[in-house]
Amino acid sequence: MTVTTAEKAADVQAATVELRSLHRRFGSTVALDGLDLAVRPGEFLALLGPSGCGKTTALRMLAGFEHPDSGEVLVDGRDVTAVPAHRRDAGMVFQSYSLFPHLDALDNVAFGLRMRRVRAAARRKRAAELLDLVGLSDRGDRFPHQLSGGQQQRVALARALALRPRVLLLDEPLSALDAQVRLTLREEIRRLQQELGITTLFVTHDQEEALSVADRVAVLRAGRLEQCAAPAELYGRPAGPFVAEFVGTMSRIPGRLDQDRVEVLGRRLPVDGPPPAARDVDVLVRPEALRVRADEDGTARVVATAFLGATVRITARLADGTEVKADLPASEAAGLGAGAPVDVSLPERPVLVAERTART
């Protein structure tokens, strides 16, 4: 499982990708509503968002399978919007198993080389190299139905890389796999991408997946870009309530805005970012930022606990009925069972606030 020198040499200069105000509508549904996105050379960018946010449509436009109503797709600064899919120079791995059932693994990988009329000996050699790259050098003669799901996606990855594409496109490649396989394969995809230095776009609806492998994560909502940032920034400094709640777990605690401070849980805390116009607001809190400790006089009650290994996630109901989630080290949470009275507090740090939404 080593990258050959030829492999590296081919990717000396990784491609830049730019999407400019892409619009696309399917009948009455708007898939893309002016999407702008720039991908840096050699970057691993995850497109993250709820289903129907347009992330797959954006990827398919880059692959040439969809065409924008307006807007441009640029690769290396060149407008490729009108270039048909088979001349795009983009390798793609699909969500469903997409290997050609009538070809064995080696011929699947060599398919693109056959289309390019590479000689049989040369293409078999290259395909064998690529199978080696994804750790399946001993499975070249297997047909897709003889391979497990994870192996099939590895072969698909090798096939996508066979033509040394400028851009690698991954359309939820892990979503059909078991949890265990998903974990190892995503790490392997990441390792391969870093070794090859190929510009990669990765569509997923799984935020953990996006945060753990990508250099930057682009959060999409209703066909627009909400925020594109490195995982740590996305988690720690979300651009708005949508990103804050979509990425990671967030609890909403009602508070009252008073100039640039917010009154919440008996404290007056500074507001992070521009405060909203309304006075009744929700304070957005990550589970690890919330402090919960056992207190006989506490007004909050533990509703449920979930053991997560190193931490225990506690769901507590505040006096006003709001439910919040907090992560505690397992040692501290030992005595806290359902119904236990607790005290919930926030540290003296700026907090993110959002306009209060109607609770159901």
Add this chain to the structure above:
Amino acid sequence: MARLNVWRGAVLGLAALYFLVPLAASVVFTVDVPGRGVTFDAYRQIVSTDGFGSSLLLSLELAAATIALVLLLTVPAVVALRLGAPRLRAVVEVVCSLPLVVPPIAFVAGIATVLKWGPDHLSRTPLFQTFVAVQNPDFPVVLVLAYVVMALPFVYRALDAGLGAIDVRTLVEAARSCGAGWTQALLRAVLPNLRGALLNAAFLTLALVLGEFTVAQLLGFRPFAVWIVAVGGEQAQLSVAVSVLSLLVTWALLLALAGAGGRTRTASSRG
């Protein structure tokens, strides 16, 4: 389990009786002539009768042409239907089933009427030569056209079932992202995975063309089925021998086709 096997055996036995008894009786009737013992005279007579080879050859040519034309017509159509306009599937299915509803006798009456336009209205135009050409008794193109229409319901269904078993869209997109154009994607990625369906369609079309009598007879051509009826008309033993023979010929051809596609069929069934 044992009871299930007994039932299976019983059902299989009954079905076998239903098919084999009449067949065996026919064979016995043709070879066991009263007073002369076992003789294959009836069969010898058929094979030596004038026109056996030529009519069989004509039928085979017609079948080959029909299979080629109907597949060329329907395969791109059903693939395009799957990719581009899945909602039109119901419409196309109904249209393709129409030949089942229209009796061949009505169909051939319509064809005959159209063919009469040649001498009636078009005798002074160059189109007249076309009308003559399609009715060439050595290779009646008009029969191929008629058989294509009659084979549509079977071919469409076979192909539709085959396409239903594979994810055409993903296969095409995967091929295209590997640098294959539309034609290449169809030929290299979709068709190989449709081999079973294509073979089924060819099977059904072959059986249809070999056994078709009404249209060919009424239009005045002499493929195998028409010839067989003409030969066996007078003598009881001969007519039965002829049907047994035609059954055997059809079987042999179907087996040959299965043999030709056998390798590929196992390949596709594994997927």
